[in-house]
Amino acid sequence: MWDRVLYQDITLWDVFISFIIILVAVLIGKVLSLNIKKRFKDIISKDRLNTIAKTVYYIIVISSFIAVLPILNINLSGFMVAGGIMAIVIGFASQSIVSNLISGVFLTFERPLRVDDVVSIGGPDGTLGMVEDIRIISTSLRTFEGVYVRIPNEKVFTSNITNFLENVARRFEYNVGIRYQDDAERAYEIINEVIEEHPLALKNPPPQVFVEDLGSSAVNLKVRVWGPSTEWFQIRMELLWRIKKRLEDNGIKIPFNQQEVWFMNEHEKEK
Amino acid sequence: MYGEHKAPFLFERGPLRISTEETDEGIAYHREYEDKILDKTIFSKGKNIVINPIEPLNTPKSITSTLLIELEEPIVLEPKTKRSIFLTYPLEIGVFVKGKKRHLDIDIFTLVKNKYTLYGDVKTGTICKYWKSSLHTSVPSVDQLHEGILNLRFYNTSDEWVELTKTVFNAYGMVMFYDDDLVSMRGDMKISGEDKSETRFISHPLREDMNKSLEVFEKKAKHLKGAKFIMEGGI
DSSP states (O other), X not given: OTTOEEETTEEHHHHHHHHHHHHHHHHHHHHHHHHHHHHHTTTSOHHHHHHHHHHHHXXXXXXXXXHHTTTTTOOGGGHHXXXXXXXXXXXXXXXXXXXXXXXXXXXXXXXSOOTTOEEEESSTTSEEEEEEEEOSSEEEEEETTSOEEEEEHHHHHHSOEEETTSSSEEEEEEEEEEOTTSOHHHHHHHHHHHHHHSTTSOSSSXXXXXXXXXXXXXXXXXXXXXXXXXXXHHXXXXXXXXXXXXXXXXXXXXXXXXXXXXXXXXXXXXO | OOEEEESSEEEEETTEEEEEEEOSSEEEEEEEETTEEEEEEEEOSOOEEEEEEEOSOSSSOOOOSEEEEEEEEEEEEOTTEEEEEEEEEEOEEEEEEEOSSOEEEEEEEOXXXXXXXXXXXXXXXXXXXXXXXXXXXXXXXXOTTTXXXXXXXXEEOSSSOEEEEEEEEEGGGOOOEEOSSOEEEEEEEEEOSSSOEEEEEEOOXXXXXXXXXXXXXXXXXXXXXXSOXXXXXXX
16 A cells, blocks of 8 residues: 555655654654743743744754655755746735734844733734734734734734833832822822832832922822832832822821802902 | 751741641641731651741842842942952841752741842843942841841952942852851952942852851752843942
8 A cells, every 4th residue: 555656656655754754843843842941941031932942843844844855756946937936926915924924023133022021012002911922923912801912913013012011110100189288398208108118119210209280279299109110010009009098197188179169249248 | 047947846036936837748837927927738758847048039029130239338449459348138038848859948038128129221220129238347246037248359450449339249149158146148249440340159158167048049040141240330
């Protein structure tokens, strides 16, 4: 059965051997890339490790394809003429795929985003989430609602990308209103104490607390705090309530909106 | 408190209380500090627990591997000078269960206040654990559950006068030693200009017969990540 000729002098055995070679290469590639990921996970960043593992995998698999060509009696020079015509046809048909592929290559070199970065793609109303994978054709994100989003690389490359983890630290701010009769300087001290007590609120750059404007119902303080980019949201969630409680414990109240209303008849009576 | 202990045992020091009890399957671990309580059940044949100081970069979260020590008062150094001083640094305490081949950290805590800071600028800088230290010319007396002693040798190899206000170290090279009343480590700082220096730890105890602490930061990464830290954002 194995001697059965399929085409030219290629037997079923040749095809079987070729299939086995490719299968073994795929297995070796998978095992090797998994081993690379496991062995170097503490040393190399996740995105670089993924790129290295994928490169190793594809080199092995492509090499196996090239290795089986002589067994199957496939001469690459024979493809030259047909290949030219096919290239034009495939080129038109796969324009968007090639565009995504090239964008993927540029994304790999320019590195505006990496695996595990928190990014927004497509401006302020774009897709916000954590980068799960950057593949050859597409990039996948996991939004904070836990939704998987796949974006073609061409769209990623040509869109505005906001990377929230590109810098090691970032700033956030609060507006805190206090009553006109409260001492703003005492409020500064209390707020600075609360920020100082939070371990993740950075010592440097120092926090800023100042009167931003004299509002209709309150003296409005601006509070600016720096935190590590990976932790800023946790700090932001925790600090505001602590500030509010500490201010109230020290007799500084956050006022409600208030308005003085004068009735004309009462005004005239007074006159 | 530091060293190897066989369960059951009990340590009490102010608000800190650590206890272990023998169970049929292993050890019941209990730790109380202020309002925080931790209980763990350990299934293990051995009953040995190691408590020792570890790299102070794990609590409240392990977000960096660098420690920045700011000096309470700056040091001014003339060109081509070598000096040695003693600084304090914050301690974290690691509790390990001793296995046949490897140890596993079951609890990490600190009795000192944590604070983080940024060294360098927002784009290229490094988030560091922050500590402010006073300056000593001999080994100061500190509470060994709270603070350790860093013997810092610094060399001004440049031709300029320099002012030293801080030092930054990489935890991957941190080697700590302890005995009954002292936790210590030794470090070198080579200053090569007004804004640039290189720091590294030295793996030698401050005194003889000190015990080497078990480390939490992985040793295998030390060789590849490097145990040095290049300070390019000012000294």
